[in-house]
Amino acid sequence: QQQVKQSPQSLIVQKGGIPIINCAYENTAFDYFPWYQQFPGKGPALLIAIRPDVSEKKEGRFTISFNKSAKQFSLHIMDSQPGDSATYFCAAYRSNDYKLSFGAGTTVTVRA
């Protein structure tokens, strides 16, 4: 049973477009929400993270939006580039037992 639901499974955008990945959770014990980027044949790498008391966070072209009441959060990739083509995972962390749960992943393809 996936504790973090992620959608869509895959998406394709043109260069300069804004891919949006959505995630939702039920367990209110989650208290930190990182996103990971994974290229083929590599391990995931931390991209950006947000606390639930913050509604938005930007790092470069990557923006996280967080809606605590709806228990939803999303990743936007602004001005996407072919080099952003990768699989993206949202995740949720519980400090009380040190567990990090991942969504199923979204494969993003940015066409030149």
Added chain:
Amino acid sequence: NAGVTQTPKFQVLKTGQSMTLQCAQDMNHEYMSWYRQDPGMGLRLIHYSVGAGITDQGEVPNGYNVSRSTTEDFPLRLLSAAPSQTSVYFCASSYIAGRGELFFGEGSRLTVL
């Protein structure tokens, strides 16, 4: 700085065989964990450790064993391999205060025939 090192990168086993996936980190991280990655299922936590001598189960621990005798090493043992354990395995580490901001290894691809 090597970060998180996993060996082997590839392994083929027959059903019933046992093996150990090695993981070492040189960042003095207290927290270490093992995940398996399967298509459409994301990464699922197998076991984790918050320090030497302390281990705990994740979401999918059955068929796997771990120990943490040093801060640096966290091996994952497959006791009797089954085809359902065919997967890519990732080791990850962080400081305890890292709040899920993990450093991952490059992965170990295991095939069980």
